[in-house]
């Protein structure tokens with residue numbers, strides 16, 4: 001008999017939720033984490049009483065009452081509503097694309113005027129949009145595409161909008177109301193005290209080891225438990241035997257300022273092509289901080305190579321096909337379950353990750 005029922009590889013949301021549920025059901029769990037801290041990319045580092053979203057800003061939002069209820073068991077969420085600002089060469093626009101944006105762009109005042117303007121510009125696209133550029137023009141016309149989408153997206157993904165899948169831009173709402181809420185979901189907020197509170201509560205009473213890399217010694221780790229829940233990159237698990245999946249990398253540059261307010265909002269997107277970063281996050285605004293200092297982080301999208309942190313899966317046709325081949329191998333792998341953003345190679349929001357971990361628990365443990 002192994003020492004543990006489950007070895008959970010990775011302490012991000014997927015691994016932590018699964019470990020919590022399994023532990024509640026009396027299963028013996030060990031969570032191992034390659035980094036020197038828990039929480040995967042929701043990890044926050046506290047400096048001067050400000051929670052710095054160490055791997056980029058994370059705003060929790062969901063439409064699912066059960067998921068909202070689930071996370072609220074562990075931490076209290078504040079009333080933060082994401083309303084980022086776009087800065088295009090010094091011109092400021094509200095996001096997501098809504099009547100405020102249309103007014104700022106064209107001076108239009110009524111939804112009717114805005115619709116007319118967009119209808120005229122989208123006339124170019126007469127067929128079902130085939131790529132991100134066509135999808136964006138179809139949604140909001142050429143002016144908004146040129147100023148608020150093209151530069152940002154091409155920096156973010158390191159590819160031409162004509163070579164990117166349309167679904168990426170469908171994440172963003174387009175509204176004909178004066179409503180700057182970035183999300184359509186019913187529930188939204190940031191955990192008071194940061195995401196570490198959520199992760200620490202999920203993992204309370206569970207064995208955890210930091211600085212442990214499963215992939216450098218798979219055989220030994222597998223002996224420790226009856227089953228493995230693997231949340232790392234799926235291609236790495238198989239030693240890249242079918243080739244490498246592609247990801248987009250990120251580099252974060254954090255600066256401290258001895259002022260209380262740097263930009264007046266948590267997120268400013270720099271949507272031109274020349275500014276090398278995509279956005280500046282001012283962390284204190286996620287929690288309505290009143291400290292006398294502030295921390296900002298510039299987010300630079302970078303070329304990803306093996307060994308770097310993998311942030312965004314590139315879900316284009318080529319990579320999806322390769323993932324499907326890895327998936328076949330994954331299904332043949334005995335007593336190993338792959339999950340989460342990296343294990344499933346999926347551009348997942350946090351609530352969907354939790355949902356997927358809870359589905360797995362139901363399947364595995366009921």
Ligand code: UDP
Pocket residue numbers: 086095148149150152153156168169171172269271
């Ligand atoms: N996007 C854009 N301009 C913006 C913000 C987003 O064109 O100012 C596009 C871009 O293609 C991006 C996508 O919308 O990849 C999704 O943006 P979101 O903010 O949802 O991405 P995330 O926060 O996951 O990086």
